[in-house]
Amino acid sequence: MSRHEEPSYVPDFVPGEVLTTLGVSKVVESGHQDYKLGDLVWGMTGCEEYTLITNLESHFKINHPELPLSYYTGVLGMPGLTAYAGFFDVAKPKKGDYVVVSAASGVVGQLAGQLAKISGCYVVGSAGSDEKVNLLKTKFGFDDAFNYKKEQDLNATLKRCFPEGIDIYFENVGGAMLDAVLLNMRLHGRVSVCGMISQYNLEQLEGVRNLFCIVAKRIRMEGFIVMDHYSNYRKFEEEMAGYLKEGKINYVEDVTEGIESFPTALIGLFYGRNVGKQLVAVARE
DSSP states (O other): OOTTTSOOSSOOOOTTSOOEEEEEEEOSSOOSTTOOTTOEEEEEEESSSSOOOOOOTTOEEOSOTTSOGGGGGTTTSHHHHHHHIIIIIIIOOOTTOEEEESSTTSHHHHHHHHHHHHTTOEEEEEESSHHHHHHHHHTSOOSEEEEGGGOSOHHHHHHHHOTTOEEEEEESSOTHHHHHHHHHEEEEEEEEEOOOGGGTTOSSOOOOOOTHHHHHTTOEEEEOOGGGGGGGHHHHHHHHHHHHHHTOOOOOEEEEESGGGHHHHHHHHTTTOOSSEEEEEOOOO
16 A cells, blocks of 8 residues: 555545635524524534534534634644643643744744743744744744754754753644654653654655654654544633733734635645735625
């Protein structure tokens, strides 16, 4: 079986069908007793101006319309819950832990890092431009950050940032970064595997050479899927809304206008062109 035939946790795209994505919608017609005209919801939707939703298992009514509705595609939606579940439920932080976050300026990374700071951890982020590194340190409150594209030796970079080693790695990229982090983990460190975006479009996946560190350092490495944590959504929503209103969490969005801009915005994600959550705004009355 080739890597392109291996099953994933989301269905393969079928050419000619409508792409699906996370979105915020207003109900314009409903045959469901729990959803009425004018209700605001977030969940999976088609990349189209109007869409028919038949599966409501992963849709939620919006409880805080006083906050920007776009937040429900990010900080108050699935990406926010991803950061929350991956950090608290999987990594299980302790105050004083040393934490590194890759793809740290993306929506999940920026939130995971800020939740780590709220938890009393020391946090370093990795990003792909000087602009993003500056955001991590000035807007998101990371203790330190580095541009991985400018670092010749990631192992040396991590030793400089974490002379005492790493307790938690919030993994978003895989490849060389994962390899270098494993060398710098402390005993009983935790790797919370959210994604590996550096590997998604490669014909030949990169190998990881330092896996024996998992044995020698008794590291726990665990992948997770956010849908498994949807039962905790309401608890998360209230907690995160509180952080936003108190100014404890900052959040950045990268917005393009019009349904026609969706393909360019999607492709840009894989080249790191976005700063923060990539959104496409489709205005409809």
